[in-house]
Amino acid sequence: MIEEILSHYLPPIEAEMRRVLDLSGDHLTGHYGMLRYHMGWLDPQLRPAQVNSGKRVRPVLVLLACEAAGAPADHALPAAAAVELLHNFSLIHDDIEDDSPTRRHRPTVWALWGRPQAINAGDAMFTLARTALADLPARGLSAERTLEAFHVFDETCLRLTEGQYLDMSFENRMDVTVDEYLTMIAGKTAALVGASLELGALIGGIDSQRLRLGDIQGEDEW
DSSP states (O other): OHHHHHHHHHHHHHHHHHHHTOOOOTTOHHHHHHHHHHTTSBOTTSOBOOOOOOOOHHHHHHHHHHHHTTSOGGGGHHHHHHHHHHHHHHHHHHHHHTTOSEETTEEOHHHHHOHHHHHHHHHHHHHHHHHHHTTGGGGTOOHHHHHHHHHHHHHHHHHHHHHHHHHHHHTTOSOOOHHHHHHHHIIIIIHHHHHHHHHHHHHHTOOHHHHHHTOOOSGGGO
């Protein structure tokens, strides 16, 4: 069942992300090449490759939530791409902050090209994630709901930084409480998963106020 779901949703998600990252220009091959390398599409010499690029669970949740809310999944493809690119922006910076030389059995961006270039590459990935989200009106979403989607996205970005702050601050502490730990993972992990579902439902037509109040009671309500 899971394999069937992934085989159905992953190809359009991958195509949408490749479209967003299909940028180049004189003297910029290396810049955008670093982003595509991190995504698993290029090797360290920036030649075409296809390696393990993660599970892509979050963007699939965006599409599933959109369909559950009653709209075609492809309406939410820009948000699905945005969520996954945001996740990968956080990974590029997380590798720098954690001094991690490898990710998914490959050298990290900073390990290959240095910390300054990796920071800049992460910033570019973040910007392109927002660029992807800006394509929602082209899929038929109203300006009002697109603005709501940006609000969810930006609020999630802030929660990610809060979770990362706590994670790094815990490294030198031996007195971290359970409540503090749960607050940290709510920012680092739960925030983006929750945002994936919220964005999909919002694009699918569920009222944003109802989503925030958490008063959707079951399948009949969707």
